[in-house]
Amino acid sequence: MKRKSNDMGRAREALHGVREFARFLAAEMKPKGKVLTPFNVITGTIIAVGIALIAIRFYKGLGAVTNLSQDYPWGIWIGFDVITGVAFAGGAYVLTFVVHIMKFEKYEPIVRVTVLNGFLAYVFYAGALLLDLGRPWNVVNPIIGNSFGLSSVLFLVAWHFLLYMICEFIEFSPAVAEWLNWEKARRVVEKLTIGAVIFGITLSTLHQSGLGALFLLAPAKIHPLWYSHFIPVLFFVSSIFAGLSMVIIESTFTHKIFHNKIGKTLRASHDDILLGLAKGAIGALFAYLFLKVIVLVHGGHWDLLATPMGYWYLFEVLGFVVLPIFLFGAAIQRRNVKLVQFTSFLTAFGVILNRLNISVIAFKWYAPVRYYPSWVEIWVTLAVISMELWAFRWVVNRMPVFKEHPATTEAREEISPVGEVVRWKASAS
């Protein structure tokens, strides 16, 4: 009799807990702050119209809304959303390497926000792939294993997207656990972090280069100045400075917009961090330029440099690789954070240009009818970006992204005296 009432009590308690949790989630779902801001109105309109356009795309087929053709099977939904978006998400694996593997603690305050950005970039930009697939419901085919195309680079990339998203979620999950106040879960996932980081860096190396390796199968279609067997290596190296310059750009914005959310440590060291990231970017840019020169010399297409496509190639390399090297150098020397930020925009634009060159512009440069994106393709791309920004803001306003969880800081303070005692004892003995 007594036991029964105990069970009842426990069940009631559990039910109460679930109800509380649901109430908490419902409260968190609501927007915080003013709703009718110019930003919300503009992005809201873009998203609403974008969803309608996506509905038309699925109802009438790709031909109804895009400028894709038999000659240009891949447009900006692949060339920009997926291929460029993933390069920009590279900041996450670079920073987890710097902080978790190399233990440069200086960058720790921005790791969480960078991993969050990387994760959202994969969810939204790689997710935009589903819009472009003709039969997206079959996207599970290479995963569930009824038809493994093991010889395909795309098979590798698909698997890596999926696995890397899981890794990034694990890397970010301590922040989710802190938000939910799940202390035990936080301890568990924190222990998983280093494993996720190591696996994540390996996956990133392979799929960042894999996105380039996709184009190895089109030697006769990509302009000789862009095509080479080095494309995978070039994609990997450029993802480093693409990611770093994106981290600089993001923190430029977030520093202003979420000023009150940002912890003390980050506020104090922000400039230092940006200058450090610029140093990383300049190193990767140098390596990239070096490779580009080797590829050019090996390719031996000097004569093509004096053609319109050659000028376009030089514009890309001189304007968005060589120039950023000089500007980053000057900025680091003078500790000019504004110039670092400007140069990051320049570098990021160069990465967009490079990815679009390989996937769209220098692709079938000889075709009589060229591809240019339709307004729907551009609009949907903007809608995807807007959705990502909304998701980012939602998370940042709720989870401890920019600052350490108060509990962990307290815990550290509590522990450190103990450590002192132990050390004192050890040295005494």
Next chain:
Amino acid sequence: MSVNRRDFLKLAGMTGCSLVAGAPRRSEAAVKSIEFYGLLIDTTKCIGCRSCEEACNEQNGLPAPEVPFSSDSVFEKKRDTSPGAFTVLNRFPNEKDPDNPVFVRRQCLHCCQPACASACLTKAMEKTKEGPVIYNKDRCMGCRYCMIACPQDIPKFEYESAFPYIRKCIFCYDRLKAGERPACVEACPENATIFGTRRELLEIAKTRIYENPDKYVHHVYGEHEVGGSGTMYLSAVPFEKLGFRTDLGTTPYPEHTSGFLYGVPLVFVLWPSILIGLNYLTEDRNKEKTHEEEE
């Protein structure tokens, strides 16, 4: 000379027997043996009657064409294959003999080592042991990477459909399995397109060149291009003047990505070990640092 039905059935039977006896695995067989089927298209024999187009249309249940198959008006501009036409004839001027223009059929070449099949992540595009490169539509997710990869731009996508497929010539694979020749071969009144094993067809093609050295260009298109193809061409006019791509090289396309794919397991083994090592190393460094601070 063409391959008659009896010869074909004999060969089909032999292939079947060797299969039962335990042939090597499909892909290896397709790559290593040249005993699979193909077509030889002799452009000097083609009269541009478009019977092959009509037969193909009927066989594959494709929509009726805008211009009837009996009309010559389609030759005024160059045509490409489409989701509704797996083979198309084009007319090219003949420099040697201006009164007799050259007609060239364009359709899937059924490469020995197809780029499309190596690009496909779901094995929707598949090189069969009999030679045809077929399309398993239920596996396809419509990513169109095969279209990026194909050096001849053969796979075509149904952009106007909400449930689109890739469409292309599949060498009448069902007919082949039933012991019949492809519909276009049956329909050709001039034997301009003949059917046989790739080995036989190459012998025939070279014999024709040797016997008529002044008539033919001394090259069989498809013998070596991108590692060779099941469908091959003979011509009296240089191939680059007939809309053929002659800049594709002889490397089979899958080899362009095999180097990268070989590197994958290497990275998978090396990276984690290096990263774990670095992780331990830097931990020591940090410990030393705190140690020094104490002292």
